[in-house]
Amino acid sequence: MTPDEYVDEVLALVERIPPGRVMAYGAIAEYLAERSGRVSARRIGSIMARYGGAVAWHRVVASDGRLVSPSRAEARNLLEREGTPMRAGGVDMPRAAWWPEDG
DNA sequence: GGGGTGACCCAGT
DNA sequence: TACTGGGCCACCC
Numbered sequence A: 001m002t003p004d005e006y007v008d009e010v011l012a013l014v015e016r017i018p019p020g021r022v023m024a025y026g027a028i029a030e031y032l033a034e035r036s037g038r039v040s041a042r043r044i045g046s047i048m049a050r051y052g053g054a055v056a057w058h059r060v061v062a063s064d065g066r067l068v069s070p071s072r073a074e075a076r077n078l079l080e081r082e083g084t085p086m087r088a089g090g091v092d093m094p095r096a097a098w099w100p101e102d103g
Numbered sequence B: 001g002g003g004g005t006g007a008c009c010c011a012g013t
Numbered sequence C: 001t002a003c004t005g006g007g008c009c010a011c012c013c
Helices: A003-016 A025-035 A040-052 A071-079
Strands: none
Touching: A003 A025, A003 A040, A025 A040
């Protein structure tokens, strides 16, 4: 799998996250590791920083629900508009966390 | 080759 | 809650 294809895999997965749900960087890394091998949460963050603008970047959050994007204010708006379960400091992960096999 | 950096994560204090 | 240290790995000097 080439680096370009790998980036496509990440973006494609982010696109699959339904409105009102989110995925953590670490969860994305863990899921993709099953098919492509080496992957780290750190690398997902790096890819989102470079190519995230093309997808639903606001549906990707830190593992504890914090919004770590440079534009977290906008992310919060979009998430609330989608009906994402929120709590002080970010997303309510137990209720909002999504995994591909969920749907 | 060597060293700093980052949209991360976990465990310990 | 806040801060620290260690691990992680692609990228860029």
